[in-house]
Amino acid sequence: MKPHTLSVLVENRPGVLSRVTGLFSRRGFNIESLAVGTCEEPDMSRITIVVIGDDAKIEQVMKQLHKLIDVIKVSDLTENERVERELALIKVNAEPGTSRAEIMQIASIFRAQIIDVGSKSVILQVIGDTQKIDALEKLLRQYGVKELVRTGRIGILRGTKMVKSEK
Amino acid sequence: MKTGAKILVESLQREGVEILFGYPGGVVLPIYDELYESPLKHILVRHEQAAAHAADGYARASGRVGVCLATSGPGACNLVTGIATAYMDSAPIVALTGQVPTSLLGNDAFQESDITGITMPITKHNYLVKSTADLSRVIQEAFYIAGTGRPGPVLVDIPKDVSTGLAKDIPLPEKVTLRGYNPTYKGHKRQIDKAVELIGHAERPLIYAGGGVISSNASAELIQLATSCGIPVTTTLMGIGCIPCDHPLNLGMLGMHGTEYANFAVTESDLLLAIGVRFDDRVTGKIDTFAPHAKIVHIDIDPAEIGKNKRVDIPIVGDVKAVLQDMLASLKKSTMYEPWLKKIRHWRQHHPLRIKDDGRLHPQQIVRALSDLVKGEAVIVSEVGQNQMWTAQYFCFHHPRSWITSGGLGTMGYGFPAAMGAHFARPDVPVFDIAGDGSIQMNIQEMSTVSANKIPVKVAILNNMYLGMVRQWQELFFDRRYSYTELPSVDFVKIANAYGIEGMRVESPDEVLPALKASLDCDGPFVMDFRIEREENVFPMVPTGAAINEMIGGHPRS
Numbered sequence A: 001m002k003p004h005t006l007s008v009l010v011e012n013r014p015g016v017l018s019r020v021t022g023l024f025s026r027r028g029f030n031i032e033s034l035a036v037g038t039c040e041e042p043d044m045s046r047i048t049i050v051v052i053g054d055d056a057k058i059e060q061v062m063k064q065l066h067k068l069i070d071v072i073k074v075s076d077l078t079e080n081e082r083v084e085r086e087l088a089l090i091k092v093n094a095e096p097g098t099s100r101a102e103i104m105q106i107a108s109i110f111r112a113q114i115i116d117v118g119s120k121s122v123i124l125q126v127i128g129d130t131q132k133i134d135a136l137e138k139l140l141r142q143y144g145v146k147e148l149v150r151t152g153r154i155g156i157l158r159g160t161k162m163v164k165s166e167k
Numbered sequence B: 001m002k003t004g005a006k007i008l009v010e011s012l013q014r015e016g017v018e019i020l021f022g023y024p025g026g027v028v029l030p031i032y033d034e035l036y037e038s039p040l041k042h043i044l045v046r047h048e049q050a051a052a053h054a055a056d057g058y059a060r061a062s063g064r065v066g067v068c069l070a071t072s073g074p075g076a077c078n079l080v081t082g083i084a085t086a087y088m089d090s091a092p093i094v095a096l097t098g099q100v101p102t103s104l105l106g107n108d109a110f111q112e113s114d115i116t117g118i119t120m121p122i123t124k125h126n127y128l129v130k131s132t133a134d135l136s137r138v139i140q141e142a143f144y145i146a147g148t149g150r151p152g153p154v155l156v157d158i159p160k161d162v163s164t165g166l167a168k169d170i171p172l173p174e175k176v177t178l179r180g181y182n183p184t185y186k187g188h189k190r191q192i193d194k195a196v197e198l199i200g201h202a203e204r205p206l207i208y209a210g211g212g213v214i215s216s217n218a219s220a221e222l223i224q225l226a227t228s229c230g231i232p233v234t235t236t237l238m239g240i241g242c243i244p245c246d247h248p249l250n251l252g253m254l255g256m257h258g259t260e261y262a263n264f265a266v267t268e269s270d271l272l273l274a275i276g277v278r279f280d281d282r283v284t285g286k287i288d289t290f291a292p293h294a295k296i297v298h299i300d301i302d303p304a305e306i307g308k309n310k311r312v313d314i315p316i317v318g319d320v321k322a323v324l325q326d327m328l329a330s331l332k333k334s335t336m337y338e339p340w341l342k343k344i345r346h347w348r349q350h351h352p353l354r355i356k357d358d359g360r361l362h363p364q365q366i367v368r369a370l371s372d373l374v375k376g377e378a379v380i381v382s383e384v385g386q387n388q389m390w391t392a393q394y395f396c397f398h399h400p401r402s403w404i405t406s407g408g409l410g411t412m413g414y415g416f417p418a419a420m421g422a423h424f425a426r427p428d429v430p431v432f433d434i435a436g437d438g439s440i441q442m443n444i445q446e447m448s449t450v451s452a453n454k455i456p457v458k459v460a461i462l463n464n465m466y467l468g469m470v471r472q473w474q475e476l477f478f479d480r481r482y483s484y485t486e487l488p489s490v491d492f493v494k495i496a497n498a499y500g501i502e503g504m505r506v507e508s509p510d511e512v513l514p515a516l517k518a519s520l521d522c523d524g525p526f527v528m529d530f531r532i533e534r535e536e537n538v539f540p541m542v543p544t545g546a547a548i549n550e551m552i553g554g555h556p557r558s
């Protein structure tokens, strides 16, 4: 059982996302992470879904997704060389004169950016894989994480390999 | 410029539709107005569920796409059970629903329901048409999707302003292409070769054939595969009819109420050719002990069915007919499995299905009498419950598409309206609905439809004054505590008469044949109320969770 990142190319039509997510809930597959957006083709969208399961389950998920008429292509990125990223916005407690400097230091180690400074808090933006963001979040906890917002994971294959529709 | 309603009706004609089953209402008024003078035949049902089942029965009996039509909201919602039934059994139907005008969508308008949302899990695909200009293309796609690949229901939701709106005729392609939908028809050559090789090496091969053989019209190929090598065949409930019942290689149905010899054969086989099946739990019983010694070849058009419930050795994705043709081309005919067939003959001899002959009225006798009378030249539809299993076990089917039943969903109330639909597909043969007294009352209002339209469906109610199948489970597994399964006596003949239908009550075995003959002699619909032994059970039976060779109510193992 390990997380698999599925890249799903779909028709850019109303209702597609609910077809996809409906399929997951009805067949008892859990979505760990979900990200949807436009892609290089104007009439298609790309959905990146992270699912945890054994090989048989992942195979079944992919086959069921493929049965949806609006799904054009389903690929499991996990078996390939790939880059995966998530983005998080973290609002951390930072009373003036207290821990600000430390927070800034941690941020720079993680190559996170301070994108807003308020009187009582700062907002960090960090991009990375899940582990990196988890690690940063853990470190920031001691100062008080007031709010945390994370995107779903997105992924892309390295090199010349691509997830594209056949035609 | 044409109205959407006109475009719809023309599109249906373009698809070769000859009949649709429907029920009108506010938002479909423009469509009904267009039907008023159209050559399309429309049958007014008495409940939308019946329209969906009738379309489904028509589809299964003919192999063509069936069509039903309902208004928005309650009308559309009433189709749901029928659509789900078609979905579970892969029956191709197109369900057309009216919808509130696009300007009101999402406003909880009068008789608005999100029918595309509701039917998402029970359709192969569905559409909410937003513009009149899209309608002809959508209808073409809907029929294409419903009828190709693994068939299934497609719903098209049409807002009122889309049917009243105007659009120009747009040229449609000869053939639909959808980039997200490309069914695989031809099986992989190497996989097919491997399967053929396994057949050559097997000692105890068995064909396990299902509804996929019927929907792919592959009976002839299946029979050829069986006979050219001498491989015995067992069929699922949905596969019945793909090989004649009296074919020496046919072991009948397997699974929960299968024959003992079919289930024994599965358990002892060393090669299982699973063709157009999906390893349903009612077939496999305890999955780990299903065909425990067999290598499994699985042929199906739906890749998602392969490996879903059971690990297989040789998966072959493709249309059953095309794959079997390729297999036959490379098959050597010499193989024979005489010791295996001998063993099966022995089981068959010592574990036959039984029919009691004690002067009382048993359902098995009735089914057998009908079978002997029509000799396979009829379409037999069933309801759900004991009536369904007795028919599956005791009726001798000779042709594919002559047996129509709700297998996957097990929908009581399916049979009668499906029989109406089947009649329009096969007006040349009598159509019977073998019913239970419970099931028939789930769509009994259709007596009005068959009466008004002189649809000559013959209803044979195996009346045990029980929800018999549930009662059987209570008897066997709940200490005979018959909790809410007893039904009061209903005079079905009087009900039939009230609808203007002839009928007959039958209480003893010697009245069976005369009643069946009377039903055939009657030009119109006919209702038979067979007062059967009330606590008759369906045997043999595999209790849930048991291995399929552990049957109760069979013969002592010899």
Ligand SMILES: Cc1ncc(C[n+]2csc(CCOP(=O)(O)OP(=O)(O)O)c2C)c(N)n1
Pocket (backbone or CB within 6 Å): B383, B384, B385, B386, B387, B388, B410, B411, B412, B413, B435, B436, B437, B438, B439, B440, B462, B464, B466, B467, B468, B469, B470
């Ligand atoms: C719509 C629906 N509701 C409930 C059931 C559960 N169920 C399965 S068989 C059965 C009894 C059917 O009774 P009847 O039609 O009289 O047939 P019998 O078993 O007596 O032949 C019931 C209630 C069902 N299959 N379908």
Ligand SMILES: [Mg+2]
Pocket (backbone or CB within 6 Å): B436, B437, B438, B462, B463, B464, B465, B466, B467, B468
């Ligand atoms: Mg009954």
